[in-house]
Amino acid sequence: MSTSAPTPLPSSPPPPPAHAPLEAGQVLDGFRLEARLHQGGMANLWRVTRLKPDGTAAADDLLMKVPRIKGGEDPATIVGFEVEQMLMPQLSGPHVPRFVARGDWTRQAFIVMERIPGDTLRPRLDDAPLPPEEVADIGARVATALAALHRQHVVHLDIKPSNIMFRPDGTAVLVDFGLSRHEHLPDLLEEEFTLPMGTGPYMSPEQVQFVRNDPRSDLFALGVMLYHLATGERPFGQPNSVRGLRRRLYVEPVPPRAIRSELPPWLQEVILRCLEVKPDRRYQSAAQLALDLREPAGVALTARAEKLQGSGAMRRLKRWFFALGAEAPPPPPAGQQLARSPIVMAAVDVDNATPELLAQLCETVRRIVQTESGARLACVSVMRVNRIGIDELTDKQGQSVHVKQLIALKHWARPISKALDLEDGRLTFHVLEAPDAAGAIIDFAHRNGVDHIVMGARGSSALRRYLGSVSGQVVAESDCTVTVVREPAAS
Structure with missing residues (x-):
């Protein structure tokens, strides 16, 4: 969708000639410049007011971005502004202006x-290191914004704190799309330039190797940001040459817990997974990353979580040798990458469902996950609690009800894990405590960007009235695909 600028008002003064300095009070194509908010090296930002046909001011709060054209500037500045002009009309939703x-x-x-309104995330770097829970919260909100952007076939390619803002309700907003790539539009930067494009500390290895269409590049940049917020240091320093940028192809960052020992292992697991050199070893979608940051109890720990030092000299030398002249393999199109990396949620009533229904549900989930090589499976069970009153958190034998349900959930998923070898955090378990099972399932799916819910419905008429209302409500109110599995008919 393309939107053109409003026609200048007849009573307005003529717009300033090209390259002439703009001044407060001038009217440009129906927008009155009120105050310059920022003067950067590549663009100026003005607070502007849109004028109605009768000359009165509209109430909306607007920003005008104007490129600084002085002569002799980097051509990438001009092309980048053209890219942003081309991309922004295609974007929608709360995570972009x-x-x-x-x-x-x-x-x-x-x-x-x-x-x-407000500042970017950049000033928070001055307060780093931040508490782990704040790092996770910031990361989850930014990952959610990236998931929304990637679903619109756009890779940002310049994720950094100065390009992230937050609405008053906490929603992350991504800004500055001058380096971005839209899957269905011409890539002007790739056509014009042959050098890596991005901000040095945050560029992914594949960007260094001139690949500009992999959404997992944005997850690497977010990993760099999380590392900085968690430790107060940058994982790869601040390189200013291609040679310095290429070091991230073979030099591993110091593990965050070696810098700050009190960081939880799960957070190091998440950060180092984001910073993997090969995109196939990172999170395969921003939604998968957001899920781990919101639900740290479900993060599967690997050797990454225990590392306390970077790679040794021999391993570094080996990686350096293989990085010599190496080219990143072409990634699948962004839309295809997301389509094959969904979050599948298995909602399992481990306490009340019959063995036959549990087995049928297990087989259905296995078949669905098997068809998607990068799928993430979140196994969820709801532990019902009272709306009012004291809940019994232990059974008659004194065992934790929550832990028992978690163990039962893992036991249910064992055949799936064994058959599909869901390694590297692709299988997680979550016991939700809530008085309303349907509401808990719907809320979990919405908050974590679930693509497909698979759940059971009983065959017994009495139980169907009880659980059928749960599955029916989930089908009616969820904003994703829902598959309801019924107990096999008796022969």
């Missing part, structure tokens, strides 16, 4: 968008 208008280069190039 709302696009309003754009100006023609023959007169005055600009982009008008919604103004997000």
